[in-house]
Amino acid sequence: SSFCVCMGGGGIIGKVTPIIKITNCPNNIRKRVPQTQFAEMFLHSIPVLQWAKHFSPVEYQRLSHYGGAHGWGSVILNSSLAILNTPANRLMFDDWENGAHRSECIRCAVVGNGGILNGSRKGKEIDEHDYVFRVNGAALTGFENDVGSRTSFYTFSTNTMRNSMRSYARCLLLTISYFCLSPSVDYILMKAASTHTAIDQGPERSKNPPTYFGEDVTVEKFKIYHPDFIRYLRNRFLHSNLLKTGARRIYRPSTGAVMLLAAIHTCDQVDAYGFMTPDYTLYSDHYYDKQRRAVRFFANHDMRMEMRLWQELHNAGLINLFMRQ
Template sequence: GNDTESDQATSDKAKSIISSLKPVAKPTEPDFFGDRYATDDVPSQTNCPNNIRKHVPQTQFAEMFLHNIPVLQWAKHFTPEEYQRLRHYGGAHGWGGVSAEGVFSLGILNTPANRLMFDDWENSANGSKCIRCAVVGNGGILNGSRKGKEIDEHDYVFRVNGAALKGFENDVGSRTSFYTFSTNTMRNSMRRYARIGYRGPPISKETRYIFLPDHDRDYILMKAASTHTAIVKGPERSKNPPAYFGKDVTVEKFKIYHPDFTRYLRNRFLHSRLLKTGTRRIYRPSTGAVMLLAAIHTCDQVDAYGFMTPDYRLYSDHYYDKQRHPVHFYANHDMRMEMRLWQELHNAGLINLFMRQ
């Protein structure tokens, strides 16, 4: 059938893209999956009686779920030993595409705020025992949902990529506690959604920025933004310090996902059949998937909005689309697999997924 031919064409194209990007592979390639990870004993920030992680052992996710996987990386993670280990994995899954000086910039993430997801929880006045998170994707299912108020009433609100809020507050809310992005996805969103008024990451007193690093660029931008210095080389270079996160952003506002965390999500939660094809080197969980799974590993309760549901054909791709666009599938993600995972997590009672039907 034609499907195989077009798949073949896609995979050939992917192969040629990949071979142009990658240095020649070493004769003995290390284990591609690397299903062994650093461990972090980050104590739980609450003693919530009914949190997600207490419920995991009673579900089909018991075996795959690692309770001490590091979700975030910070200054302590940069050691020569870790550099040797993580250099074997490319893209978002390791430090293979990152120069030593790039990873070295983790050294500036040395405040308590950089290592804890909820760095201000102790000072929050709500007296709750449990951290309740709203994780908001950009799916068209939110258009006309009037879920904004409910989303904003959570302790924390996670958003991703082209999170356009102005004019859509009734449906999606107006607060952003955590904005997840890679430099590449953020720049693409700014280009693509400029016409609906999206100018860049949300900026507010509570907003924290979580890089999903899949390139040197992410480490370089993170360092320049936190130290208010210009970027001298690469696609983000400029005469002035980067202004994406506001003029007076401080290093406490930045977090960065650990590549072991992204690799663990790929290996265990989203082990797609794409990993058996020529696109395996560019395949990774979508940025929204990393955000939602990070919330499951850190929040006590997770309500997910704007993620793909089985009736996705009824909605436009994004809630802010002016004209209706069908959902767009990319070669480097497996959105249908992600959609099935959201259903399974919802049915297991680990998340509460907003569905229209």
């Protein structure tokens, strides 16, 4: 199956509440949170995904004040959100009841692209989870022993996906589920791809429908992060000092951070692989790098803050973070 999870943040939460899959898992993340230092940080009323029912003139007025992934400021949204009206669009794990699952808990592997995975031989372990989340580059062919071969959800920004397909096209397997990131481009791309129509305006304009997601992609393959969720993650989990600098306008949690925190808010158990750890200087930037590359830092993300958050979530028992040391 194949989904796009697109990213959108706003202020006050609307009236449409999230639908979290309720399982019989005896010790899921939501049950453990109250016993940790994160108890007051988590707000389970925040909608993780947005779909057709979220659109209204009042909500548009509220969220149009926020741009980028934090709102609807640069998007003509009604026609795009309107097509997201299936159970697959509003539920993260819409196929859970139909699957032959081996446990009563929704077990998720969230796989980043960190060089720590090169030589890890974690592929089989990753593939044994109920759902596997991947992000951006996500090259699989030739790396299966280290990163596995299954993908349930693929989170991306359009620019990163385009660059990844150019650089790693032979290794990418895009027969998956997609989560998108930057509204102004991704809403347009999602609508055109799922309705098999050409984009008739803007920088993405073309004579033919987008082919990033395959020829047979349907609207059920797309999920879009709610802008309130992105803003909540920024303000509560990753409120960086960059927000006090000139980088405030471009700062947001990284694509991988949104993916991992979304999993923490929806899965029963989360195992994280390929995310930055304190010994990151020992590894190349990505597991698929042909030549060793040092990790680079940019002003739009606070990767060191994210690294500290993963350590804290791991130590609190809310995730299991793969570390070599």
